[in-house]
Amino acid sequence: xxxQIVGPEERRTEHQASSNQAPILSIRDLHVDFRMxxxxxxxxxxxxxxxxxxxxxxLVGESGCGKSVTAQAILRVxxxxxxxxxxxxxxxxxxxxxxxxxxxxxxxxxxxLLNEIRREHISLIFQEPMTSLSPVHTIGDQIGEACRLGxxxxxxxxxxxxxxxxxxxxxxxPEQRIxxxxxxxxxxxxxxxxxxMALASDPNLLIAxxxxxxxxxxxxxxxxxxxxxxxxxxxxxxxxxxxxxxxVASVADRVAVMYRGVVIEDASCExxxxxxxxxxxxxxLSSVPDLTTPGKSDIATIRGTVPHPFAVIPGCEFHPRCxxxxxxVCDVRFPEETPVGPRPNASDHVTRCHxxxxxxxxxxxxxTAATAAPRx
Amino acid sequence: MAQPRPxxxxxxxxxxxxxxxxxxEIDNLKKYFPIQSGFLRRHxxxxxxxxxxxxxxxxxxxxxLVGESGCGKTTTGRLIAxxxxxxxxxxxxxxxGDATDVASLRGEGLHDYWRRVxxxxxxxxxxxxxxxxxxxxxxxxxxxxxxxxxxxxRDRVGELLELVGLDPRHAERYPHAFSGGQRQRIGIARGIAxxxxxxxxxxxVSALDVSIQGQIINLMVRLQRELELTYLFVSHDLGIVKxxxxxxxxxxxxxxxxxxxxxxxxRRPRHPYxxxxxxxxxxxxxxxxxxxxLLPGDVADPANKPPGCPFHPRCRYAQEVCAQDExxxxxxxxxxxxxxxxxxxxxxxxxxxxLQAETTAGTTQ
Numbered sequence: 155x156x157x158q159i160v161g162p163e164e165r166r167t168e169h170q171a172s173s174n175q176a177p178i179l180s181i182r183d184l185h186v187d188f189r190m191x192x193x194x195x196x197x198x199x200x201x202x203x204x205x206x207x208x209x210x211x212x213l214v215g216e217s218g219c220g221k222s223v224t225a226q227a228i229l230r231v232x233x234x235x236x237x238x239x240x241x242x243x244x245x246x247x248x249x250x251x252x253x254x255x256x257x258x259x260x261x262x263x264x265x266x267l268l269n270e271i272r273r274e275h276i277s278l279i280f281q282e283p284m285t286s287l288s289p290v291h292t293i294g295d296q297i298g299e300a301c302r303l304g305x306x307x308x309x310x311x312x313x314x315x316x317x318x319x320x321x322x323x324x325x326x327x328p329e330q331r332i333x334x335x336x337x338x339x340x341x342x343x344x345x346x347x348x349x350x351m352a353l354a355s356d357p358n359l360l361i362a363x364x365x366x367x368x369x370x371x372x373x374x375x376x377x378x379x380x381x382x383x384x385x386x387x388x389x390x391x392x393x394x395x396x397x398x399x400x401x402v403a404s405v406a407d408r409v410a411v412m413y414r415g416v417v418i419e420d421a422s423c424e425x426x427x428x429x430x431x432x433x434x435x436x437x438x439l440s441s442v443p444d445l446t447t448p449g450k451s452d453i454a455t456i457r458g459t460v461p462h463p464f465a466v467i468p469g470c471e472f473h474p475r476c477x478x479x480x481x482x483v484c485d486v487r488f489p490e491e492t493p494v495g496p497r498p499n500a501s502d503h504v505t506r507c508h509x510x511x512x513x514x515x516x517x518x519x520x521x522t523a524a525t526a527a528p529r530x
Numbered sequence: 531m532a533q534p535r536p537x538x539x540x541x542x543x544x545x546x547x548x549x550x551x552x553x554x555e556i557d558n559l560k561k562y563f564p565i566q567s568g569f570l571r572r573h574x575x576x577x578x579x580x581x582x583x584x585x586x587x588x589x590x591x592x593x594x595l596v597g598e599s600g601c602g603k604t605t606t607g608r609l610i611a612x613x614x615x616x617x618x619x620x621x622x623x624x625x626x627g628d629a630t631d632v633a634s635l636r637g638e639g640l641h642d643y644w645r646r647v648x649x650x651x652x653x654x655x656x657x658x659x660x661x662x663x664x665x666x667x668x669x670x671x672x673x674x675x676x677x678x679x680x681x682x683x684r685d686r687v688g689e690l691l692e693l694v695g696l697d698p699r700h701a702e703r704y705p706h707a708f709s710g711g712q713r714q715r716i717g718i719a720r721g722i723a724x725x726x727x728x729x730x731x732x733x734x735v736s737a738l739d740v741s742i743q744g745q746i747i748n749l750m751v752r753l754q755r756e757l758e759l760t761y762l763f764v765s766h767d768l769g770i771v772k773x774x775x776x777x778x779x780x781x782x783x784x785x786x787x788x789x790x791x792x793x794x795x796x797r798r799p800r801h802p803y804x805x806x807x808x809x810x811x812x813x814x815x816x817x818x819x820x821x822x823x824l825l826p827g828d829v830a831d832p833a834n835k836p837p838g839c840p841f842h843p844r845c846r847y848a849q850e851v852c853a854q855d856e857x858x859x860x861x862x863x864x865x866x867x868x869x870x871x872x873x874x875x876x877x878x879x880x881x882x883x884x885l886q887a888e889t890t891a892g893t894t895q
Contacts (some may be wrong), residue, residue: 216739340828341599370598370766372825375810379824397739400812412594423816441744442814443769445884448793452751453773455744459709 176246176255176357177204178391179228184241184259185221186232186415195463197223197236198415205359205408210385210392212406212423214399218460219412221395225361228393229278230258230268247275247358273303277352278510281364283344283392287336293320293347294332297354298520304355319350324380338435342373346380353384360385361393366401370388378405403427414460414471421495421503431494434472470508483508548622548629553589553760554610555629555727558582559619561605565833577833578607581784584859586871587728589624592754592761594775596768596807598829606766607730611649612640619846623647626876645675648726652733654713658705664691664716671723686798693756695749711742718749732763735770747774760811760870766789768811772796780804783830783840786859788870798887800862800878805881813884821882839874847879869880 185291186198198220199418205211213221226232228243243258261268282287288296288498297319298312307315313332320328323346336344345365352360362381366374380407394405401408402423409426411434419432437456458475461467467474472486491512495503549556551635562576580602587593597603608614610621612632617799622629623646632643648671655687658667668690669683678686688698694715721729731750735743747770753759765771771778772792779789780803788801799805809823825844830836836843841853851874862876863869873879 216741342828370829371768371810371812372598372806373828375822375824378812379822399740399811399814403814403816403818404812411646427814427816438740440816441740443744443767443773445769445772445796445808445811445813448797448885449793450751450773450776453744453747455742455748457745459711459742460739517646 175207176253178207178246179205179393180242181224181228182242182244182254184227184243185239186220186227186236187239187311188236190235191521196464196466197463198227198241201241201412201415201417203389203410203417203420205393207358207391208385209390209407210394210405212402213393213395213412214397214402214409215412215519216397216438216460218414218463220415221412222363222413223415225278225363225393225395228258228361229272229276230261231278233289245271245275245359247271274355275357276359276361277357278361278363279345279348279352279365281367283341283348283368284336284356287344287348288352289336289345292333292335293339293351296437297332297347297351300351302356315354316350319353320347322384323347323350323353324376325350342376345369345373345377349377349384350502351379353388356388357390359391359393361395363395364397365394366397367396374401381405399439411438414467416471416506418472418507419505421502425495425503429503431503431510432472432507433476433478433509470506478509533752537667538648548627549586551588553624554587555620555622555624555768556610557584557620557622558584559584559606559609559621559633560617561609561614563604575833578784578835579832580609580616581832581835583784583786585786587760587762589727590754590758590760591776592763592774594771594778595783596699596766596771596778597783598766598807600783600829600832602784602832603764603766603781606730606781607649607732607738607762610728610762611647611730612643613649641675643733644671645724646726647720647728647730650714650717650721650729650731650734653737654710654717655705655737657717658713660705663702663704664696664708667705667716668701668719669721671720675724686723687719690700690723693722693753694719699855708744710738711745714738714746715749718746718753721787722753722759724783725757726739727761728760728762730764732764733766734763736765743770750774768808780807783832783835785840785872786870786871787841787873788871790863790871791867794863794867794869794884795883797883799881799883800876800879801841801873802845802847802879802881805883806844808884809882811884839872847875849875 181201181203184198185203187444188195201224213224215221223232227238238259241259245256246253256267265421289493294313294316301307301312301315316358318333320331325331325343339347366377369377370445406423409421409423410417413434419435432440437457440454440458443453454479456475469485469487470489473479487507489508490511491504491506493501494505559580560582561580562578564573565575565577566572567574576849583606595603595606605614609616616633619633620631621633622631635643665687668687672683672686687701689699691698694713696715735746738746754761763771763774775792777790778795780787780790782803788799788804795895796808797802799808806823806825809821827844830840838853839857840853842848857872857874859870859872861868861870
């Protein structure tokens, strides 16, 4: 089922040349609510993005922005009492344009198709490998199980394949390590074992939820390199969920920035870092301490804090913290998705911000927004 | 602590006077945690969390202490705050020009020391007692270590809350009513309640979101100016450390490998581990990813250290001598700009920093 064996270069040019090739995943207007006893948390309200086959999408945002819930929604594993209220999650397992389209959001919770997707097409790796790997089974048992389910092979074949997978993720002496338990491995090795397990089914899409957050930088560099290498070998698509803009910059082709359940900006990686438009994105970027400037300096911040999840904010979700707040506009209307990229009306860089939607003299509104760096 | 503590050194030979300008001097500080095994809990080895570190903290500076998990940076911070008692070595604090060794202090003497040295902890969720109000939490050091009356304490708490940017009217709330950033402010208020000279900030912003991290760092910088604080800033996040520190010390498996001014280190590191560490930090710049140095393998086990230089199995410049002799902790800079490093080849290696040079590297990528 793997839509593989296309070199990364080839893949990229192919994608650029024929943007008519359907994305592997399209999320449209996704709403997820958590109905708690004392109120409703609107975890996602209107998330849209596309993931092109073979590409890496970085999903960034601060805690509580809904990036993990988005991942859970794609696999339909949102914990109780969360539920998808509306929206579509269109998954296209085959890269051919004639291939089938599945709306994951519309599948019944126990449908065999949903299980097939989880088993064979989409894998998920988590932040803390210790909590998602079983402490009472050897890693060989756990990877082998994934092999047997995902590839329908026998026990002994599964063992061989597990060893091969462990070797591929860079675990030394896999023949011995396969019979180890998770607590016998270091943090980096555990994360590798977890990646091996996720790869067991040759997924078309791998979702990595903060895969390197609990890991030291030198090991993080190893894991990021590994993911990139695996992606080039297998041609799988990757969603990298992280709060670390540095990680995103080093792996992503495309970046979607989330704030309080909404994708507020979506652009190619270079475009986003070179030319951020939304005041939140700018604030986020400038609050990352820069390693390369000499001297001590104040760190730019975004004032205030992310409001409580129960809070209902009219208009733009970000307006109470925004330096460009326009009364009567930002606190009234929810901003539409607006193209702001180098090419007008193209959807390759979109943002949800009234600075770019309000009818002002076009150039000026753009100019003020671009020069007014987020203050303080 | 099953190990017998060597006799206090002061009695053997009089302590040398402290360097002018130093607040704390640490000499050959060690902390071993015993590994016990079996029914009889026999002592079978030691985790050498801190294995002989020597450095000093200057009055009024921020010293960043960085390293990966398990390198002993937190233990070092806790030794200096005297939460742990050192296995060996001395910690001397300057008192009106005289040096007091605090490594083995107990009782009232330790209380005196704690009035001068306080800690801010990493996790604002677990370091604040959920059953006590904010005012009780902040007043705790005042209750334990001063003789203030209840009314004086109440005034002081209000003053402190204002100082850290919280509303004094919220003093009677419980920690759960505050966000992560606000809780860390409460932790800071508690840390400065006694007007200490040194604050040990142990991963003080690591649990916070980026946009909040900046607020807390800026608050700490402001408080340092206003209250003339000295910081030991322990963190794994090099970006944050770079921003707040005057000097930076890098630790690897219980040892210091390098210590110098922040800019000096980022411009030209002298230890291969520092070089790799700097290069591995993911930078928010898609053009900068080329220069990452990949270290093979994992951090060494502090219970079972490799002989010689503890970094040699992962070092790409390692030679035979590195596996045999432990490198000496020495100064490769001048007297004014000391650049301490523990590497046999610190003089000859041309290592790459990340300061500015990368803007040119970035465009060629």
